[in-house]
Amino acid sequence: MTDAPGSADAENVTPSGRSSTSPLRPCERLPGPKSSVCSRSYFVVVMVFFHVYIINVIALLFYVHYSSGQEDAGRGRDEAPGGGHLLQRPAAASSSASSSAAAGSRRPPPSKPDFARDVSLTRLEGIRVGHVQKVSLVPGRAHEMRTLSLKPLLFEIPGFLSDDECRVVMQLAQLKGLMESQLMVQEGQEELAKELNLSPEEIFNLLDINQDGQLQLQEILTHSRVRDGIWLTPENLREIYAGLKADKDGNGLLSLEEFRLLSSDAFQRFLLQQGVKRSQLVRNSRHTWLYQGKGAHQVLQEIKERVTRLTRMPPTLVDLSEPLQVVRYEEGGHYHAHQDSGPVYPETACSHTRLAANTSTPFETSCRYITVLFYLNSVDGGGETAFPVADNRTYDEVSLIQNDVDLMDTRRNCDKSNLRVKPTKGTAVFWYNYLSDGKGWVGEQDEYALHGGCVVTRGTKWIANKWINIDPDYQRQARYQQLVSQLPEEENDEDLALNPDMHSPSIHQDL
Ligand SMILES: *[C@@H]1O[C@H](CO)[C@@H](O)[C@H](O)[C@H]1NC(C)=O
Numbered sequence: 001m002t003d004a005p006g007s008a009d010a011e012n013v014t015p016s017g018r019s020s021t022s023p024l025r026p027c028e029r030l031p032g033p034k035s036s037v038c039s040r041s042y043f044v045v046v047m048v049f050f051h052v053y054i055i056n057v058i059a060l061l062f063y064v065h066y067s068s069g070q071e072d073a074g075r076g077r078d079e080a081p082g083g084g085h086l087l088q089r090p091a092a093a094s095s096s097a098s099s100s101a102a103a104g105s106r107r108p109p110p111s112k113p114d115f116a117r118d119v120s121l122t123r124l125e126g127i128r129v130g131h132v133q134k135v136s137l138v139p140g141r142a143h144e145m146r147t148l149s150l151k152p153l154l155f156e157i158p159g160f161l162s163d164d165e166c167r168v169v170m171q172l173a174q175l176k177g178l179m180e181s182q183l184m185v186q187e188g189q190e191e192l193a194k195e196l197n198l199s200p201e202e203i204f205n206l207l208d209i210n211q212d213g214q215l216q217l218q219e220i221l222t223h224s225r226v227r228d229g230i231w232l233t234p235e236n237l238r239e240i241y242a243g244l245k246a247d248k249d250g251n252g253l254l255s256l257e258e259f260r261l262l263s264s265d266a267f268q269r270f271l272l273q274q275g276v277k278r279s280q281l282v283r284n285s286r287h288t289w290l291y292q293g294k295g296a297h298q299v300l301q302e303i304k305e306r307v308t309r310l311t312r313m314p315p316t317l318v319d320l321s322e323p324l325q326v327v328r329y330e331e332g333g334h335y336h337a338h339q340d341s342g343p344v345y346p347e348t349a350c351s352h353t354r355l356a357a358n359t360s361t362p363f364e365t366s367c368r369y370i371t372v373l374f375y376l377n378s379v380d381g382g383g384e385t386a387f388p389v390a391d392n393r394t395y396d397e398v399s400l401i402q403n404d405v406d407l408m409d410t411r412r413n414c415d416k417s418n419l420r421v422k423p424t425k426g427t428a429v430f431w432y433n434y435l436s437d438g439k440g441w442v443g444e445q446d447e448y449a450l451h452g453g454c455v456v457t458r459g460t461k462w463i464a465n466k467w468i469n470i471d472p473d474y475q476r477q478a479r480y481q482q483l484v485s486q487l488p489e490e491e492n493d494e495d496l497a498l499n500p501d502m503h504s505p506s507i508h509q510d511l
Pocket residue numbers: 109111112355356357358359479
């Protein structure tokens with residue numbers, strides 16, 4: 001992966017949004033050291049701290065706050081395991097706490113008759129790392145597909161696109177125009193932060209993952225990353241401490257007393273004063289989206305069909321997925337490690353099936369079952385797609401940052417990733433962002449799918465991402481498809497479905 005700005009795939013985030021933030025499941029005070037469920041919450045708090053996407057966070061916290069009382073009584077299905085993230089946009093943009101709270105706690109009405117599950121998703125077999133299987137994608141030629149890792153289940157297919165196809169895709173993207181994948185962070189959200197109304201003690205507690213009464217650097221870094229924003233390194237954080245004289249006793253940790261003396265937007269203000277460079281953002285690239293439905297350029301339609309054959313996904317699902325994302329990284333471009341999708345909780349809706357989710361669903365994430373990433377050129381230097389924890393024996397979010405080495409930092413530490421894929425023109429890699437539920441549908445998020453685009457040291461890097469969107473909630477996916485199929489045809493192809501640009505005001509973040 002690599003790349004992509006956002007979303008991309010590899011790098012990515014969702015056009016629709018993924019990104020992450022966590023829906024915090026209501027967790028009463030953090031249970032033990034780093035439980036990942038709760039651990040996301042501090043992260044959210046940190047974001048508040050930095051003021052990034054505050055609106056989402058606030059609405060989220062309100063939601064959690066107000067709904068934690070009545071909790072799960074009627075939550076049906078899948079309890080989501082994992083961590084969290086993503087919330088994209090709260091139902092009611094903030095305004096009053098009470099209104100979003102109300103929305104949040106409204107229970108989905110007893111829903112319509114269930115759809116019988118008549119589809120079973122194929123999941124390819126990886127067999128073992130290095131295994132090569134032949135696949136038939138175009139008439140008269142067999143492609144070789146090599147297994148690169150089992151966690152995540154990841155494959156590489158050289159020559160998936162011809163040189164001409166690569167050229168056409170790059171030209172179409174240029175014709176359409178590329179936009180910045182990540183905007184600079186905006187200022188001025190203090191008022192919102194105030195509405196949050198958490199005491200410094202409460203925030204401190206949420207941040208203190210190991211509950212030792214001190215904030216270690218990693219505790220702050222780990223949870224400041226999940227969304228697009230300024231990417232802090234351990235050194236940045238030390239400079240901030242020094243600049244703000246935050247660590248009075250100089251032990252490198254923030255105690256509650258030290259923390260209390262900082263205003264809630266101190267870090268953010270400090271960073272903005274220093275000036276933020278593009279290289280300090282989570283993503284440093286430009287991208288655009290190319291529609292692949294009826295009427296689209298022949299090459300784009302063929303790519304979509306080839307992806308359908310490769311992944312053996314139902315064609316309707318591929319048709320209803322996000323358009324093709326094309327991303328360009330200039331020299332110096334990168335995309336720090338991220339997940340393309342987020343965990344899905346009962347409170348979370350997938351961006352692509354939002355239409356079928358009831359309005360009471362306050363949070364949104366991208367649900368990208370599969371990421372197919374294409375390299376449109378061979379890069380002169382750097383630009384690999386890194387999978388920091390591919391096939392690692394275990395996964396522990398907090399261990400991603402140790403001794404000042406941050407495995408998610410693709411400007412510095414790609415060489416320490418477990419797996420790196422070199423960008424080669426025409427090659428496609430694809431992987432599953434979710435596990436199977438064991439019954440032919442989408443299961444839990446696969447945390448090992450963490451990936452990023454290493455910094456391009458020479459030349460330009462072009463990639464494209466094709467995501468296959470599937471809602472882990474089968475009923476919601478089915479309802480969505482039914483709704484879409486009832487719409488007049490033009491609409492359903494073009495506007496509605498997943499043109500990310502139409503999704504929400506917040507899309508730019510993800511794209
Ligand atoms: C959402 O809930 C309303 C009733 O409150 C219902 O009429 C509507 O069909 C539901 N939407 C979906 C997609 O289930």
